[in-house]
Amino acid sequence: MTTRRPPDNTLHQRILKDLEGKIVSGAWPAGHRLPFEVDLARSYGCSRMTVNKVMTELVRAGLIERRKRSGSFVLEPKVASAVLEIPDIQQEVETRGLCYAFTLDRRTRRIARAADQRHLDLADAGPVLALTCTHFASGRPFCIEDRLINLATVPDADSADFTVIPPGQWLLQQVPWTAAEHRIQAVNAAGPVADQLRLDPGAACLVMERRTWGGDGPVTHVRLTYPGDRHSLVARFEPSAP
Amino acid sequence: MTTRRPPDNTLHQRILKDLEGKIVSGAWPAGHRLPFEVDLARSYGCSRMTVNKVMTELVRAGLIERRKRSGSFVLEPKVASAVLEIPDIQQEVETRGLCYAFTLDRRTRRIARAADQRHLDLADAGPVLALTCTHFASGRPFCIEDRLINLATVPDADSADFTVIPPGQWLLQQVPWTAAEHRIQAVNAAGPVADQLRLDPGAACLVMERRTWGGDGPVTHVRLTYPGDRHSLVARFEPSAP
């Protein structure tokens, strides 16, 4: 069985791959000026609009820079960013062929303390929900979740039953689109954390903190602690546009 | 002084922001069918092509899905990926107002061992260059670099002087565009590593491994070890297209 891949015999794709190839292969090094739109259009026997759309994509992909009156130039290669995959915990566990489960260990409703305000990026005190969960993979602790939910923007969270659905999944369903900021660190497991994850005290753990904003302001802050030796994050970079 | 921001009063941008707003605000929830191209074109008083380009961008951004004959639909929100910032080490040190320096601790030319082949994603044995560097921030160890360079694709590396320029920067200048795969882990510093970074043995360290491919095959593999308590990685996600 071959993977179903779109043929992409379109002129657009042909030109895109062609120019992209010239750039990533080094045939056109950084600083090189590409042919003008009109010339490319003529040489490919197509209209300028078609070439223009391709060039616009190359700009998006960060391969070229365009200057009016001067032309289009190949940029310096940059590995300055990569796409980090952040899978859902349940999905991640099940992908490994393990059985997923979770427990809600603590649930507290309170007025945001100074630390809560800092974590949630809140300007002033308001009601928040503090949750602690443990996620399991086939009975083994997989990850600890410490979460704060801003009840000012997600009031329904107060009446949600987080023993049935993990708060992360509930929020994903509830709140539409969000912006997020992640911070990844390595820490030594303190005593209680080590116990909870069944690790030796001081074992290295991967900690991912995520802050999330919706249209109405800060939504949630979560701190996920994974055993460092069993877990890794993956990020990829491709010069070509996907 | 205000930040120089393009006005983007273009119709294209106006339509894009408009539709984007409807989606991220939740006014059009997941599964909602947007108006047809022709209707949007009429309501904005523009041609279908203009609307089409906007819709194409929304697809790229992962906000909508388009099905022929059926229409365009808002997708489920996904925080499944984020953009990870991977700054150059020197730049990172200097951004913190510290003084950058590095030492080349070891340099070995050899035929790729089994482990080297695995690290570099090589099919067969060939000449490789193994380097170990220490990067310093104002005299304090900042990061350990263990690198393999595939001399089959980068023969010039054999004659480069890596006591003058860090191998990472040299490669960035030398090899054009590359694809890369990153793996991030937390580990406990083993004895020698702890000594080198001047940490207590067993201290948590953030390890980033990067494999890099160019047009001619595997280029390099690098393992960067940072003190976990002093370093963190940042990744961001924005629903809107940049």
Added chain:
DNA sequence: TTGCCAAAAATGTATAGACATAATAAACGG
């Protein structure tokens, strides 16, 4: 009913032309 075929509907791709915008280069006047 079932199976097949044709029409309709929506998006996908491409064109040729128009005018706007911005940056450079050339011409010009002091």
Added chain:
DNA sequence: CCGTTTATTATGTCTATACATTTTTGGCAA
């Protein structure tokens, strides 16, 4: 020689139109 104006040039945006492609729908016949 210098600063200003003007022309040129390449890209940016948009239009109106055309035809291709894909999927659904509905009709027709076995």
